[in-house]
Structure formats: structure tokens, C-alpha cells
Amino acid sequence: MTYLVIAWRRIRMRSPDLAVYGLRNMQPFCGWPMLTRISNNGSVPSISFTSSSIPKSSFRGTDLHSLNKKISHLIRTGRLCEAKTVFDNAEHRNTVTWNSMISGYVQRRELAKARKLFDELCERDIVSWNLMISGYISCRGSRYIEEGRNLFDNMPERDCVSWNTMISGYARIGRMDEALVLFNSMPERSVVSWNAMITGFLHNGIVEHAIEFFERMPERDAASLSALLSGLIQNGELDKASKVLTEHGNKDEAREDLVHAYNTLIAGYGQRGRVEEARHLFDQIPFCPDGGKEGNGRFERNVVSWNSMITCYVKARDIASARELFDLMTERDTFSWNIMISGYVHCSNVEEASKLFSKMPNPDTLSWNTMISGSMEIGSLKLANDFFERMPQKNLVSWNSMIAGYEKNEDYKGAVKFFTQMLLEGEKPDRHTLSSVLSVCTGLVDLHLGMQIHQLVSKTVLPDVPINNSLITMYSRCGEINQARTIFDEMKLKNDVISWNAMIGGYASHGFSEQALELFKLMKRLKVRPTYITFISVLNVCAHAGLVEEGRKQFKSMCSEYGIEPQVEHFAALVDVVCRHGQLEEAMDLINRMPCEPDTAVWGALLGACRVHHNVELAQVAAEALMRLEPESSAPYVLLYNLYVDMGQWDSATKLRTMMEKNKIIKQPGYSWVDSSCF
DNA sequence: GTAGGGTTAG
Numbered sequence: 001m002t003y004l005v006i007a008w009r010r011i012r013m014r015s016p017d018l019a020v021y022g023l024r025n026m027q028p029f030c031g032w033p034m035l036t037r038i039s040n041n042g043s044v045p046s047i048s049f050t051s052s053s054i055p056k057s058s059f060r061g062t063d064l065h066s067l068n069k070k071i072s073h074l075i076r077t078g079r080l081c082e083a084k085t086v087f088d089n090a091e092h093r094n095t096v097t098w099n100s101m102i103s104g105y106v107q108r109r110e111l112a113k114a115r116k117l118f119d120e121l122c123e124r125d126i127v128s129w130n131l132m133i134s135g136y137i138s139c140r141g142s143r144y145i146e147e148g149r150n151l152f153d154n155m156p157e158r159d160c161v162s163w164n165t166m167i168s169g170y171a172r173i174g175r176m177d178e179a180l181v182l183f184n185s186m187p188e189r190s191v192v193s194w195n196a197m198i199t200g201f202l203h204n205g206i207v208e209h210a211i212e213f214f215e216r217m218p219e220r221d222a223a224s225l226s227a228l229l230s231g232l233i234q235n236g237e238l239d240k241a242s243k244v245l246t247e248h249g250n251k252d253e254a255r256e257d258l259v260h261a262y263n264t265l266i267a268g269y270g271q272r273g274r275v276e277e278a279r280h281l282f283d284q285i286p287f288c289p290d291g292g293k294e295g296n297g298r299f300e301r302n303v304v305s306w307n308s309m310i311t312c313y314v315k316a317r318d319i320a321s322a323r324e325l326f327d328l329m330t331e332r333d334t335f336s337w338n339i340m341i342s343g344y345v346h347c348s349n350v351e352e353a354s355k356l357f358s359k360m361p362n363p364d365t366l367s368w369n370t371m372i373s374g375s376m377e378i379g380s381l382k383l384a385n386d387f388f389e390r391m392p393q394k395n396l397v398s399w400n401s402m403i404a405g406y407e408k409n410e411d412y413k414g415a416v417k418f419f420t421q422m423l424l425e426g427e428k429p430d431r432h433t434l435s436s437v438l439s440v441c442t443g444l445v446d447l448h449l450g451m452q453i454h455q456l457v458s459k460t461v462l463p464d465v466p467i468n469n470s471l472i473t474m475y476s477r478c479g480e481i482n483q484a485r486t487i488f489d490e491m492k493l494k495n496d497v498i499s500w501n502a503m504i505g506g507y508a509s510h511g512f513s514e515q516a517l518e519l520f521k522l523m524k525r526l527k528v529r530p531t532y533i534t535f536i537s538v539l540n541v542c543a544h545a546g547l548v549e550e551g552r553k554q555f556k557s558m559c560s561e562y563g564i565e566p567q568v569e570h571f572a573a574l575v576d577v578v579c580r581h582g583q584l585e586e587a588m589d590l591i592n593r594m595p596c597e598p599d600t601a602v603w604g605a606l607l608g609a610c611r612v613h614h615n616v617e618l619a620q621v622a623a624e625a626l627m628r629l630e631p632e633s634s635a636p637y638v639l640l641y642n643l644y645v646d647m648g649q650w651d652s653a654t655k656l657r658t659m660m661e662k663n664k665i666i667k668q669p670g671y672s673w674v675d676s677s678c679f
Numbered sequence: 680g681t682a683g684g685g686t687t688a689g
Contacts, residue, residue, distance in 0.1 A: 068680040075681095099681035106682090130682040137683095164683040171684095195684040223685035230686065263686045270687090308687045339688055366689065373689075397689065 068096050075104040095125050102128065106135035111144075129155040130162050137169030145169050160190045167193060171200025191221045198224070202231025207240070214244075222257035225249075226264050233268035241265055258299045259285060263308050270312030278312045307335045314343035338367050345374030350383070369397045376405030381414065399427055404436040412443040431461045438470035447478035465491070469498045476506025494526065501533045508537035513545035532564050539573030543580060543605075551577035568594070572601035579609030584618050600629050607636060611643045619643050634660070634667045 136148030542551030
């Protein structure tokens, strides 16, 4: 696997930018074709270089308007490198040409490149300055905002956009005091300044100020009401949002945007599962089958209204109602199709999803990705592969879905294959990729690969809770329990039960009973609520450590204190606990009273204990049950035979051996609860 | 043809 990481490093060294954007944009780059050839197994789209097809002299003299139009079109369609080539080859440029290029880099967050152009540009206008400031603002760090502020303070003249950009910059990183100072000192405010303050307050949870500003603002535009409503909803103030809509929704000034506001609220109700109220709002919007085109200024349902309502039904798992609306729509967009397809993929009706997908006019990458994850959910790797191969444009989510799908379906080698291919094709893994690959390492019990991925994690992403959980699980499964504990101890946020389950489970499987129980106590003290998984580990620890009373106590506490319904795994552990204390009758009684069907672990625990405590009668019951559950397994025969031998019951032993031969049972080593040494 | 604030999905 070392070559995998080396490949990744090489890609990053050759072109850190292209490693991010990959083949999607097919930019010309000298190092790229070689890498593509390495990985070209037929699934990689062919590369077409457009740089050579652009005549160098195509933009001369007064044709600046066409040049600028061309560049902005290339940037809008994601072809930044092509735009740069056109820019470099142009004989004449004006400030708009430069600004467009700066804008392209700002949109991609490639600040160093944007700044280089900005510094090279002699005839800067106010837009150049505003663009560069917005570049720093969009990076949301305090270091960047200071640089943005520096430009703002030093620019020769400012317009309203400059002020608004700075205000929203402060608002986004929670520095509302500074936003307010700017707002109060700006010479002239626009409706955007007010809207920026309102969203700023709402992003920072200051609901009352947002409402106050909304009511105080001298004029409102299309965005004002929607900004307030969506912000209120994000703050969990759904009823307040509803009240605002009732109060302001009928005012003429907001009328043109009323659909927008209604749509926001419909989505808000949907998020909270309040489908009926959402439908009530939806029904209040006039429906004109011939109209509904956005921008006609009338208050009537548009495609987003339909999509939002369908989304509510999909979230509430009411696919029939969702489909009913979908079929009624006169004009659908990609979103409508995708949400309906994902609705079917989720109830797990991939067949119906496929039917819709095949009827869809222009499936986009998200549609293909939905079909991939749907196929994975029903365990069909072949179908997922088929979609993956056929899709015209793959993105990071496509790769992640394949890797996660292979991992979930326990085809770990397949997952590694896709991960390797992904790196070779220049797609940069994100935290989702790395988390899946760590689970792959756990599945393969491959510490070496796991450590390499850990290194990749350290270099590429800030480890979040799920990544740390995956690391803990990986290290503990690979036997490095101390390394797992180090990661656990270094986690600042310890409120996720999965982290605790991973660590306690790790201790449990390594037989560190004391540490497991200590951590379990600490977890409860920190008010992290244990789950049924926690109790499986805890009960197993009690069984292995022979802590009979503790085991009984924990089982009881799980049911009464935490209201967790015991599963067969808990009963298996409890039976084991009781058996280790030699109370076989009690164990048998427990098995008879179990609400679920006892499995091999339950009977295995009993049978193992029967041999230790020489209870032939119960051993026969347990062995028979095991033979029924797993007719091919030699384990119950072996154990029962050994017990007969221990007890000197030679006749029974011989009979059993004959039966075993008759049933063509072949002894297989490797059952942890079987001691076949004297067989 | 370039800059600032607002709805729906994984």
C-alpha cells in the first residue's frame, strides 16, 4: 500500500490545484496526461485539451467585449484554466478582463493567484478592490479578514458594495460588534446592507435584533423577508417565522417574493416533520397550471414550491404523497427528479428509482450518485459499478459512495482498489473518504495501511469526531489499544457515544476488564447515555472477568434505568455471566424466558459451561440446539464428546462419534469456545 | 462582460 500514498504525494507535488479539481474540468496540464495513462483502465473519460484549439490572435484591438464575455463564460462553466490561457494569450486587456480573472480565482478560493493578478494590475477600479476583499472574506478566518480589512482601509475610494462586503465578512465569523460599527459609520446604506446585518444577527443566534432591524429598515426587497424567515428557522424559531410571514406576507412590498418566503417556511416545516402545516401553506399558494414561471412577479406556485413540498413528504417517508405531487407537476427540474429518485432509494425501492432515473431527461452527477448509493444499500455492488462506469462526470461523492459501499458490503479489497484508483485519478480524499478507508483497514485488520491513512488524515483534514472514532476502532481492532486510547484522550469533544463504545469495546475485546468498566463509569458520570452496544461490551467484560453480580446489576440497569430492550447479544453475555458462576439451571431458565430466539452464542456459552461443571443433561439440550442451528458445525459434537469422555460415559461417546460420521461432520478447528485437545 | 444580502437534495 505504500505506493498508494506515494502516488498521492506525487499528485499533490505535481499540481496541488489539479489534485483538487481532478478530471472534472479537464484543464491542460503537463503532468496530467501521464498520470491519466497510468490509471486509464477504460473508465476514465478521454482528455481533450482545448488550449491548442484557441487561436492566439483571436482577441485583438477593440474586441475586448467578446474577450471578456468569453472569459466570464469559461469561468462560469468551471473552466478556469482555459480562461487563464485565453487571458494570457490576449493581446489587449482592460480592467474588466483582469477583474474577471481575479473573480475566477476568488470563486475557487485560490487566493494567492487572485492576489498575484491584483498586485500586477495597474489600473485597478473599485470592483478589483471589492473582489479581492470578498476573496479574503469568503475564507472566513480572522487572519484573512484582517487582510481584507487592510485592503478596505487602504482602497482609494469605497462604494456601498465595499462596505457591505466587509459587514458580511464580520457577520460570518461572528464579529457582529465590528459589523455594527461599520454599518453605523457607512455614508449611505442600501437594502443589501440591512439584509447583511439581518442575516448576520441570525447566523449568530441574535434573533431579536434581526427582527428589530427588519422592522426598522426603510425599504425591503425580495431577499429581506426570505433572509429573515430562513434565519429564524435555522435558529429553531419556526413559529416566530410563521408569525412574521402572517404579519408581513400580505404587504405589497414583499408580494413579489412571497412565494420565496412561503417556500422557505414549507421547507422549515418539513425539517421538523410538520408535514400537514407545510401542506397547508403549499395549498395557500395559488396554482396556475399555465403560469408558475419564475420571475413573472405573480404570487403563485413555482417549481421550488413543488420541490420543497415533495421534499417534506420524502423526509416524512410518505413516498406515495410525494409521487402524487410529482406526477401533478407541469414542469419539473433536475431537483424534482433527484428528490423523487432519492425518496425511492431511501423506503430501498431501487427498482422504482431506476425506472424514474431512466425516464429522467438530463440526469446530473447527483442523480447518478443517488443511484450508486441506492444500489449499494441493497447490496448490489454490480449495479453500483455499472452506474459508476456509465456516469459521464464523476465527483468526490461518486468515489466516496463506491468506497463506502464496498466497505459496508464488506468487500474491503474492492474498496482499497477504488481508493487507489481515486488517488491516481487526482481526486483529493476528504474526511468521508478517509473515514471509510479507516473502516476498511479495520475490516482487513491491516495496521500498516491504517497507519498510512492516519498519516494522510493528519496531513489533509482536521480530524473530527467520526474520523477519530474510526481511528480508535481501527487501532483497537489491530491490537494497538494504547494508541487507540491516546487518540481517545486527545479528543476534545467526548460527547459522542460512538467514541465511548469504540474505546470500551476495544478494552472488552482485549480482556482489559478493569479499564473498560472504569471508562464506562466515567462515561455515565459525564452524562453520555450508553446504548445497547455499550452494554454488549460491558456484559461481555463482566462475563470474562467473572463479575457475576456486576453483570446481573448492569443487565438490570440497562432495562430499567435506560429503557434499552435486551437483544440476543445481551442475553448471550448474561447467560455466560451466570454460567461462569456455575448456575447452569438459572442460565437454562433465562434461555427459556428469553423474548427472542437464542442463537449459537447463547447455547455455546451454556454448552461450554456444562463441560466445565460436568452437567451432561443440559449439555445435551444445548448441543442439540446448536446442531439444529448449525447442522454442519462439528463444535457441539466435539464438546459433548469431550464431556462424555470426562464423565467416563464411553457408550454415549461412541454413539455420538458414529452419529457424527453418519452425518458427515468433519472436525474443524478454530472455535474459540471449543477445547478439542483430547478429541 | 467583473463585486455585496436570500428558498429546495446527498
